[in-house]
Amino acid sequence: KEYNVAILGATGAVGMRMVDQLANSTVPVKSLKLLASAHSAGKQMEFKGEKITVEETTNDSFDNVDLVLASAGGAASKKFLPEAVKRGAVCVDNTSAFRMDPEVPLVVPEVNPEQLKNHKGIIANPNCSTIQMVVALAPVFKKYGLKQVIVSTYQAASGAGQSALNEFYQQAKDYLDGKQMSADILPTAGDKKHYPLAFNLLPQIDVFEDEGYTHEEWKMIHETKKIMLNDMNATDLKVTATCVRVPVPISHGESVYFEVEDKNASADDIKKTISDAAGVTLQDDPDHQVYPQPLNAEGKRETFAGRIRPDQENKGCFNMWVVADNLLKGAAWNTVENAERLVDEDLVRVPKDHYQG
Ligand code: A2P
Structure with a gap:
């Protein structure tokens, strides 16, 4: 099984490293979308030797996406992740937008990986510190x-x-x-x-x-x-x-x-x-x-x-x-490590009673 993945905030300090950590992970990637603000649209980034053009993020960016890795700030996550979940994508969010939401597991794979199975479409990374x-x-x-x-x-x-x-x-x-x-x-x-x-x-x-x-x-x-x-x-x-x-x-x-x-x-x-x-x-x-x-x-x-x-x-x-x-364990790697676990445990799917916001 391979997954269509999107990185929200791909041009940022964490996002760039998410691209790199994903390339060096066990997540089987069928396609990769790199999303940022209008300011970066058209910019090119590399993933496993392939050039990918950065796109401006809209709700429709998440059509046919299975897995979203997000680090574009809390406001962008609040705006886009519920839309991505609605479209069937499981999101691992590095921002503080959903961390304290009781419906959202807050996961460090070495610490509380068993929480992943309770996700309703969104999993949060804790703060880097x-x-x-x-x-x-x-x-x-x-x-x-x-x-x-x-x-x-x-x-x-x-x-x-x-x-x-x-x-x-x-x-x-x-x-x-x-x-x-x-x-x-x-x-x-x-x-x-x-x-x-x-x-x-x-x-x-x-x-x-x-x-x-x-x-x-x-x-x-x-x-x-x-x-x-x-x-x-x-x-x-x-x-x-x-x-x-x-x-x-x-x-x-x-x-x-x-x-x-x-x-x-x-x-x-x-x-x-x-x-x-x-x-x-x-x-x-x-x-x-x-x-x-x-x-x-x-x-x-x-x-x-x-x-x-x-x-x-x-x-x-x-x-x-x-x-x-x-930027790695505190952010990009913890996100990709959560994604690896979701893949290993066949949890890259959004349940019917998904996160509504
Ligand atoms: P852009 O580079 O186009 O501004 P950092 O944490 O290093 O400041 O990076 C933030 C990341 O989030 C960048 O990739 C930035 O894109 C992206 N970003 C910020 N605001 C939005 C938004 N409203 N929609 C999509 N991406 C955003």
Whole structure:
């Protein structure tokens, strides 16, 4: 069986990588449509050595499409994905549009793959920072239980899209050339003020919500809880987050402090559990200065964990450093990996009681 696939947002930072990850996946592709805004229509992109012309997205773009991989922003997903589902396409969405919808499974294949079978036409990818954190924490949770997570993120510019990444490079160049840096996108497009990221740190990702948290922090808290409490039957889990944009082009870092239920778990137990788990590689050898770094994680599909050490004063509590390519595991690869599972489990079909919105 082969599938007609469409990539919505194919020209973006994530979309371009979806094309590449799909070409290197087990998904049997009969045809591929590359969809973007009118601005990119006519542009050519390559898939498995074949040139494909990018088309402007309309509702009719999804006629005869079996599988949609989407990363064109929340508004485009809200507008087009219900239309695609109506036309019989199963959609894996990388935006935040449907993540918290109880009818939409929120899936990281290494963590809660059994949720895929409950889909009604749309499957959501969690936020990039949530994905890499749960990949590292899920095996620990399964073995030792989890009571609390306190995370601080160090998030790359590319998480805000290709134009934000371009803006960051221009700022770095202008700074080194002794010119004034300009900022029109970061910290977040659409907000009132903009600040340079180059040679700076921006403790704002997405817009501010209630009680002084940003939407990115809100996403990390609530998406982690949706996965751990609903899908993995955690009985109680406290999560809090601080999200910071750092002047790194690709790959997010996270300082994760967590408390397990089993107070007898040692740092060696946590390391062994993580090194045995799928999708996460342990890089933890302080004697040889081995630990995860964004430059080394770029272009890799897996999540890297290291610096695992016990809190010296609170038993059962640990510190850990987690890094992953935010555009791959945090986005394009997680999407394509979900698509591979859907194909393997013969789930690329829309049920009769499909998602209505
Ligand atoms: P385009 O390049 O034509 O603007 P990024 O996350 O890197 O900013 O990329 C966003 C992607 O989503 C791009 O491919 C962009 O296309 C696409 N996109 C943005 N808005 C829409 C829309 N309303 N309809 C279809 N594609 C869109």
